[in-house]
Amino acid sequence: NAGVMQNPRHLVRRRGQEARLRCSPMKGHSHVYWYRQLPEEGLKFMVYLQKENIIDESGMPKERFSAEFPKEGPSILRIQQVVRGDSAAYFCASSPADIGGELFFGEGSRLTVL
């Protein structure tokens, strides 16, 4: 049974470019979360989505960041006009419905902004 799949694993962008990170949840999981890990810090919650719905985006920066989880296909975290401070590891996690806190994480996408 495949786990949470994230791609790309590593992404390099120049300032001003766009970054798109993709996440396919575990089979049977309908809840997707994105977390960001800055250097020397723990993970910070960004957004929680279910199919076609954003449930909680309280951790998302107000500008340049967006997330979606369409009816078909993976969840996408999109960062427009990247800046050096966006360099981080972005982790996707999934869970079945109503299991608070027990998350299954992907291996992360490491974004480097030059």
Next chain:
Amino acid sequence: AQSVTQLGSHVSVSEGALVLLRCNYSSSVPPYLFWYVQYPNQGLQLLLKYTSAATLVKGINGFEAEFKKSETSFHLTKPSAHMSDAAEYFCAVHAGGTSYGKLTFGQGTILTVHP
């Protein structure tokens, strides 16, 4: 609101020695508490969780943690360290009443195990 403090960003032990990783939390509601482990270049893996049942929780790989409400602590222990335990460990808190996985993580503790 919830917060987590992990005391000690780096812990070093000898193989076979006791492992103790400290975690203190703050929560305005009865919390759910978790320990996750992250091996290099991998995602986080759940070690164990406390969800208001038994205060002593046993997890995978011989780890356990004890919930102490009076001390607002949830320290992680293992009686005898193994080289394969070298990793980064994260304590996390969840506001248990909600039905989704919005966790607040500590800063992490890197465990080094010496031969």
